[in-house]
Amino acid sequence: MLRQRLFCGLVLLAAPCLASASVRTWPTTGPCASGTLQACINGAVDGDIVEVASNAVINESLSFGVPLTLRAASGYAPRIAVDQVITATATIDGDYAIEGFTLQRGFVYVTHSAGNANVRVRRVRVLAPMATGPAQISLYNNTTSPLSYDIGENDLAFAWDTYDGAIHAALQVLDTQTGSSEGRIHENRIAAAGAWAAGVLVVSNNRTHTTRVDGNWVRGGSSYGSIDLRQGSFSGGAGTLTAYVVNNVVTPLRQPADAYGIKAEANAGGLALQAFNNTVTGAYSGVNVYAASGTTLSGRIANNLLAGNILNLAYSNSGSGGVDNDHNLLFGGSTSGITPGAGAVTADPLLRGAPGNPWLNPGSPAIDVADSAGLSSVLASAGLARLDGAGLRRFKGAANAADIGALEYGDTTFLHRSANPPASVYSTLDDASVNAQASHRPQLTANWNPDGSTGLYWNHAVSAYWNSITSRWSLRDEDLVPFGDDVRFNLFAPAGGDGNFAHVATAANVSGFTTRLAASGLDDAPDRILLVTRNSVDPGGTVYDDVHPFGVFYFAFGGPGSWFVSHLDSTVMGEGGGYNVYWQAPSANAYRHLATAGNIAGNYTLLDHPLLNDHACARPHVTQSAGQGVFNGHQVGVWYTGSRWSVFNQDGAAMPVNAEFDVIVDAQQAFECNDVIFADGFD
Structure with missing residues (x-):
């Protein structure tokens, strides 16, 4: 009865959405069954969804000028051919979205020309820049109409090595007119190579513009800054840029370092900056703030980990007002124009690999000493979840305190293998993250072939068991069948605290x-x-x-x-x-996977995640969900196909369409097993 009520509730919730939009699937249904993808797009009307159910290379440049969603169909990863692009022009009220495409060498360019536009660019991957150096994702506003945007979870490989007086950024938002804009740039992975390449650029002039730049991983950048925020750069300007810059990791590609990490400047108008819990290492300047005469400056720089930069903090204010700073960790560099404020830490942060690996080692002086209350307030003001720069919980431990920097210490992923003999229904875990740690309650996922090894099924119910006498966690076969030799499990040991x-x-x-x-x-x-x-x-x-x-x-x-x-x-x-x-809360690394016809093969469904794809050493964590009303009544595990991780039924039963799985990707484990975030041997 409960299952039936659950399904009906989902139908009722979904009905308004289905009634308001027509889904046009290319190249499989109706008027989109044949012909070009552009022809399918041309036939769409305001509010339609155009889904691409193909993994083939599409040799077309795509464009649209009405509110619609252009996206990869669930389970598919369409690719756009070399030197082809995707453009959109927002001219009337509505949503303009581009999601799930890979561009071989090209860009996505959206222009806001009229109307109250909501622009979304998500999960786009660009493998190489075009020779002329345009931004790989660009949003340009040239109207006074309201604009909102969401640019997130994109993967960009950008380069620009020639000085021509312009700023060449991998991802940019340019806002020139009066009116209002608000948006978010989040969880993007950007490599910006070359002497004159920037990572993220936001420019506002006469508008009231609020931007949230959070959870991005940017490597590279030039003297313009890897994250560069500018108010009043176009011939003056009387607007105000409010910028929440939170949980970003910035590391330069170039050595010796000549790049800014995070740069915020007011050339005209007002700048309100909240720069919290960022990690910048190995740059010329970690956080650099500049305000020209006649401008107004306000905000706070707090909880940032700035280590190994020539200037960790640089500050020049010829305007009115000012920016406070406190609770920053400043190590291995000097400051300019600013005195470190209350709660400053000047000790070695004990990074796991400086400057390339930004996670904290045990004993780091950054652990639990951030201004947690201040961070909570900023996250609430910005409407951001209580997550860190890796998309996992921010507030952990017995005191639910936050660490300085973008990445929170405490969660651990490890692989456990059963040993036989002795044959037992128990298999004792042995890892510092769980030994004598009753509050680090482990989560287990059966792993058929870790690191691409020979596969081993284990179609049994397995639990976690805390032995209060030995102070150790074990795994236990609930059906009392002794563990076989070398049965494998991914273990996620979360730190204590909320969640x-x-x-x-x-x-x-x-x-x-x-x-x-x-x-x-x-x-x-x-x-x-x-x-x-x-x-x-x-x-x-x-x-x-x-x-x-x-x-x-x-x-x-x-x-x-x-x-x-x-x-x-x-x-x-x-x-x-x-x-x-x-x-x-959900993030790029904590998400819900839906099994569809496009990703099911026999008894398994393929996952698609940039930290998992092509990396046999990754350790995904999975729990079954029944949010779509589909009950997959089988024991499950994960296995590596040779290029993708997948979730499978241990008994070989067919994976049902609309089965759901909650997935956690531990970015630190993925980083350290194969440096898949910035894979160039920098360390």
């Missing part, structure tokens, strides 16, 4: 085949991403076995919603024992 708790199945929360979860921040939050692992021991020390496959779903019917753990084979949920639960 990590033990749920006990009791009479008060068990109903039918479900048990209701409850936690502050999780209740009434349908977007949360969860990992759940069975914990067979209840607080009284009694072991309760549960051999049924399970997953999570969110349900709201006539009131506040809740998350549930459900038996996916629809058997009754028993009382006793419980689950280790990890949850967080």
